[in-house]
Amino acid sequence: MPYRPRRRVASLTRLLGEHARRIGDSNRGGVTRTPIVTAYRQEALRCAMLIERGGRASLKALRATGLVPSAPRILQRDVYGWFRRLERATYGLTERAHRDLGRFAAPNGLPDARVGATIQS
Secondary structure: OOOOOOOOHHHHHHHHHHHHHOOOOOOOOOOOOOOOOOHHHHHHHHHHHHHHHHOOEEHHHHHHHOOOOOHHHHHHHOOOOOEEEEEOOEEEEOHHHHHHHHHHOOOOOOOOOOOOOOOOO
16 A cells, blocks of 8 residues: 555644635735734734724624624734723724734725625724
């Protein structure tokens, strides 16, 4: 029987899941010292853009848009230091978020933005 390497199901599933959640390709090749835009960062950027539109947003309103299904987890973990809790389940943006939005955000606004999706805080 010829040798066949084992399939790495867990890592393959993670890799394909990451690829499926990404929208477009915002990473430029050949650039060093620049953070990579992952699917998680794209989702965090969508949350930040939605909050920026109204100045503040509740978790319920973000969830209602359907653009970021994991919005509560992203806002509560705050990996990039972008979100500031204003009151219970209501978030605003930090100064760092405003700087990074200009650096990472797509110039044409929110990807996958639905026509009727609005934020009510």
